[in-house]
Amino acid sequence: MERQIGGISAVTLAKEFGTPLYVYDKQIILQRINDLKEAFPQAHICYAIKANPNLSILKLIAQQGLGVDCSNRFELELAEKAGFDLKRSVFTSTNPSDEDLKKALSTGILMNLDHISIFRRLQKIGLPKKISFRINPGFGNGKFPEIDVGGKDAKFGMSEELATECYKLAKESGVQHFGIHMMTGSCILDEAYFEKLILTIETIAESIEKKVGITFEWMDIGGGIGVPYEPFEKPLNLKAVGERIQRVKKSPATLVLEPGRYIVAQSGTLLTKVTTIKEKFIGVDAGMTTLIRPMLYGAYHPIVLANDDALPETEKYTVVGPICESTDCFAKDRSLPKIKEGDILAIQIVGAYGFIMGSQYNGQPRAAEILVSNGLYSLIRKRETTEDLIRNETY
Ligand SMILES: Cc1ncc(COP(=O)(O)O)c(C=O)c1O
CATH class of the missing domain: 2.40.37.10 (Lyase, Ornithine Decarboxylase; Chain A, domain 1)
Structure with a gap:
């Protein structure tokens, strides 16, 4: 047949x-979004636009009420065209240019910055109302080494110590709302790993909150939700992941997810x-x-x-x-x-x-x-x- x-x-x-x-089968995209909403009812889901930025697909995803995760000004412009609400979205960049920062600042998006030097550059452009910094917890995961984005050799994120400095600097500069970000890899099919991520980010967040005297409103573990490609791979039990996260997450900060692969x-x-x-x-x-x-x-x-x-x-x-x-x-x-x-x-x-x-x-x-x-x-x-x-x- x-x-x-x-x-x-x-x-x-x-x-x-x-x-x-x-x-592309539209019904599968809608089903995957539904799976995410059901498994993570308390989370705010921001589609990682890089996974598939065809405008018709972006519009479809925006219509489902999701936010978006963009990495540069061009993705931000696509997200605007598609109708995403950027005030309920995240900008998780790596090595952004001043033009990227300027555009991101103008949209009111939550910026996840990768280093203190980027925050210093941003200060020269303007003061955001809210800010988040990306932690590298010293470990990563991912189906292939190329999509493991944590650990000592990764170009992404920063240590807890440096992040603490960043939050101090941001607070002193007048920023009033804070998030924390930690994405460590892509295409992960291990339920327990997501629990480990939450436990790790919570411990780091609690320590920074105490040291800096701030309260996190958003806790973002990035993307990484895998799908089975190979005959021997089993799909993640997303509901079980959601339940495990719910069980261990103590912080009242809103959980933010940036799935790309899982949706499309x-x-x-x-x-x-x-x-x-x-x-x-x-x-x-x-x-x-x-x-x-x-x-x-x-x-x-x-x-x-x-x-x-x-x-x-x-x-x-x-x-x-x-x-x-x-x-x-x-x-x-x-x-x-x-x-x-x-x-x-x-x-x-x-x-x-x-x-x-x-x-x-x-x-x-x-x-x-x-x-x-x-x-x-x-x-x-x-x-x-x-x-x-x-x-x-x-x-
Ligand atoms: C910052 C960030 N968020 C989200 C994603 C999406 O990851 P995934 O497709 O594994 O969900 C990526 C992928 O590289 C990313 O770099």
Whole structure:
């Protein structure tokens, strides 16, 4: 049977819009937001825009009442366009420019700053009503080393000691409302880890509150909620995570979460056409420019034959793209049914850090994006053309 996405045949979509093609199922995004609201009823949820910033998707998420997490002025502008309430959102940047700080300050967003030097720069621009600093607790986690953002080698956050100095300085400068932030990694499927994060941030927060004489109003543990990509991975029991957090969280500060992946990853499928079969290699028209996660992290994405997803996986293939790099490989020795040229493959769980991490390298206009919902579909980004490859060039 042909693979269905949101009640529509993937093969039909590929025929109508061409390939490579990103397809997102709106109902899955809504379901994931619902899961979060149910599991963390007391939390304020701010979608990490970097995971998937397509404006139609941002508008959909903003309409569900979520805040947003932005890292620079451009993401802030996208969030404004999408209708997010920036006064109920967070700006968690790394190495922001003065222009980023200026824009963030003008919106009234809660800024999570990464170092005292950034606060000193901000002081020259203006005084925020509220401020938060990012703690690095000395440990991190994450499915791959590249997305572990805590520990001594991480460029993110600061020690408790330095943060204490930051809060003193902020208080002396007249800031009146305070938050504390601590994100340590992405794609975590370990329930107990979230409890550990809360216990750690609470201990640090309590000590800073005492030393500085402030009270935290927001306690932000960033993103990091994982989704299973590989057949052996089990989904997080989100309700259990929420209950564990509720049990150990003593501080009255509002819990802030910045999920990106959890909201959009599973909604996305990348459809790609088989152009060439060359011994064990299946050559497809998507490449590392369309989806870089497998090449960047060695990330696993399930791949199914969209033409008939019930066929037995009798073969082993290596699925590669059209880019002139040996790293341009989606899967090595993957079990798949017998594939023929012209078939459509569906690379799954690509809604987060998929399209947006792509590039135009090697003459690759970016793919089109489609949003599907209960049998209806709409084009939410046109396929790029050769013109787009040279759009900003002057010649
Ligand atoms: C500051 C910050 N918040 C939130 C996120 C989203 O993380 P995730 O997609 O793991 O939920 C990231 C991801 O890099 C981040 O850097």
